[in-house]
Amino acid sequence: MTSFIKVEGLYKSFGQQTVLENVNFRVKKGEIVGLLGPNGAGKTTFIRILNGVIKPEKGSILLNGMDPASRGDAIRKISGIVTESAGLYHQMSGKENLELFAELYGVTDKNRVTELLDLFDLNEHRDKPVGKYSTGMKKRLALAKALLHKPDILFLDEPTNGLDPDGIRMVLSYLKNYNQETGTTVIICSHVLHQLETICDSFAFIDNGTIAEQGTLIELEDKYVQHVTVKVKTTFKPKEKHYLGFPCRVLGESIVVFDLPTKNDIPHLLIGLLKTNPVYSVTIMNNDLQSIYFKVRGYK
Numbered sequence: 370m371t372s373f374i375k376v377e378g379l380y381k382s383f384g385q386q387t388v389l390e391n392v393n394f395r396v397k398k399g400e401i402v403g404l405l406g407p408n409g410a411g412k413t414t415f416i417r418i419l420n421g422v423i424k425p426e427k428g429s430i431l432l433n434g435m436d437p438a439s440r441g442d443a444i445r446k447i448s449g450i451v452t453e454s455a456g457l458y459h460q461m462s463g464k465e466n467l468e469l470f471a472e473l474y475g476v477t478d479k480n481r482v483t484e485l486l487d488l489f490d491l492n493e494h495r496d497k498p499v500g501k502y503s504t505g506m507k508k509r510l511a512l513a514k515a516l517l518h519k520p521d522i523l524f525l526d527e528p529t530n531g532l533d534p535d536g537i538r539m540v541l542s543y544l545k546n547y548n549q550e551t552g553t554t555v556i557i558c559s560h561v562l563h564q565l566e567t568i569c570d571s572f573a574f575i576d577n578g579t580i581a582e583q584g585t586l587i588e589l590e591d592k593y594v595q596h597v598t599v600k601v602k603t604t605f606k607p608k609e610k611h612y613l614g615f616p617c618r619v620l621g622e623s624i625v626v627f628d629l630p631t632k633n634d635i636p637h638l639l640i641g642l643l644k645t646n647p648v649y650s651v652t653i654m655n656n657d658l659q660s661i662y663f664k665v666r667g668y669k
């Protein structure tokens with residue numbers, strides 16, 4: 370399949386500081402990609418380069434067949450961006466903000482503003498000044514603003530910062546639904562890994578200015594998680610520190626933790642346990658995005 374975004378050998382420095390170094394990155398159309406990395410890794414810089422706001426020194430970039438460095442205006446016509454500041458006018462109402470930006474973006478569809486106010490549950494607050502909006506409402510309005518011109522690609526820099534768990538769930542589910550309904554490609558930067566895990570199709574890890582790893586959770590798991598720790602809810606109570614040769618320990622009432630060389634040993638363990646005891650659940654404890662993130666970064 371051809372890539373919607375293809376980056377090869379990208380370099381960017383600010384003065385003496387090299388921020389991005391030999392970045393290679395690919396995204397398929399319609400994918401939601403999580404861009405992860407520690408503070409200062411270069412995520413925002415990378416997004417600004419992809420969106421044509423700043424230029425790299427070296428490397429090739431094609432986004433929908435266009436080079437952002439020379440075709441920034443064309444790229445921004447097909448992209449939406451949500452950053453921390455969001456660029457909303459606080460003295461104006463939500464509806465007035467969207468109407469103003471719709472005009473600036475040349476949106477001709479007269480129903481688009483109402484459609485987005487409905488989609489993001491903001492209709493009730495449409496006439497309230499944005500300065501009086503809650504953080505969650507502002508985030509939803511920023512997303513609505515970014516989607517006014519029906520972009521093919523959406524760049525989101527920390528879209529759930531400052532939101533409570535309800536707000537986070539709401540924003541992420543809007544995003545996922547929107548992506549599924551429209552096939553919009555989404556690049557999302559966040560430090561909250563368990564949130565990304567629920568909505569992203571694949572992940573790219575930026576470390577020391579380069580993409581240290583990119584893939585789906587299954588691909589990353591196959592590469593980084595060989596040894597697995599499983600938590601089993603069962604009435605089985607081990608009398609020894611090993612069971613069927615696997616190290617085990619009691620974690621709490623009806624929970625036993627087993628260390629297995631690979632996930633292919635899980636069926637063998639379960640068949641053994643089920644001969645004598647019921648098993649209510651089995652959870653792998655070390656194959657989540659956060660565990661993989663630390664492995665990619667070289668932590669044990």
Ligand SMILES: Nc1ncnc2c1ncn2[C@@H]1O[C@H](COP(=O)(O)OP(=O)(O)OP(=O)(O)O)[C@@H](O)[C@H]1O
Pocket residue numbers: 383388406407408409410411412413414415
């Ligand atoms: N306009 C600029 N001029 C000089 N240095 C910059 C500029 N923009 C970014 N940097 C530097 O580039 C490095 C990467 O910054 P960037 O904002 O891209 O990182 P980030 O991964 O998005 O970080 P965070 O997770 O904290 O948002 C930092 O050291 C930053 O100080």
